[in-house]
Amino acid sequence: MQSTPQRARLILAILAVVVGLFMIAVAPVLIQVSMERVVASLMDVSKSKPQYASGILLFSFAYPFYRGLIFISGIALILLARPIHQGEEWTYPASLLAAAFPAAGGMFMFLPYVSWVEGFPIPMIISWVGLAFFWSMILARKVDAWLKWGNFLALTFMGMLTTHAFVVGIGNLRMLLTRPDRPLYTGLEWWVLSWSAPIQWICVVLLFVGIYELAARRAAGWWLALIAGASILAIDLPTQIIRTTMSDSTSLDYLYGTLLSIGLLFTLLFPRFRARLVE
Secondary structure, eight states: OSSSSSSHHHHHHHHHHHHHHHHTHHHHHHHHHHHHHHHHHHHHHTTTOOGGGGHHHHHHHHHHHHHHHHHHHHHHHHHHHHHHTTOOTTTTHHHHHHHHHHHHHHHHHHHHHHOOSOOOOHHHHHHHEEEEEEEEHHHSSSOOOHHHHHHHHHHHHHHHHHHHHHHHHHHHHHHHHHHHTTTSOOSSHHHHHHHHHHHHHHHHHHHHHHHHHTTTTTHHHHHHHHHHHHHHHHHHHHHHHHHHHHHHHOOOOHHHHHHHHHHHHHHHHHHHHHHHHOO
């Protein structure tokens, strides 16, 4: 960060305070309003589609959980503002991780609006604010172009995969809780969901830790991203095939996860990027 112009560091520090204040004072209210809309819509939808009833409990837990992460990240960004302005290098991975939580969490909380919630998707505001700081931190830093764009692509793919994997894990559990013949698992199309859900959530943890480690140019970050990307590819591709051929599902969620993981793996393994991403 010392090589980054002082003016750019000042702007980033001010942005960290503004985004941090938003995350601790505004985002929690937006999340509460969004959660109540989602739950109310699910209560209505589940009257004709009982398989959606389990989502009421899951979203009632997931939204407050992400709100807690976002709140703490806001505190972190405010505290990081001064060392960011001073150009301390360790603030780069720390602030990126703090910004990753609202970016990924806002996107997760937005997705129910695509399926069954009417009105403006309020959580997108949270995601945009997180992404604004996340990308500004990457692009404003004065470093080698291959490192800058390698970071931009790899870290963005990792953030997108955390969102997608968390959503898929929630969706897997929602379907499993309302599956036919429960507590038994009737058929491979249900077996595969019980395999997929824990893998998705484990990869979310690996990716968040990997964002910090890779931004710090540590080999551990590159390997965590590689392991998570390969794991999601290895579970999503067969799940998409099994669910499409053995059930009445028309969802392409696992295909999207497959494509995102391929994008991440390509970025990590591309020789020019790989040579710069790890110090």
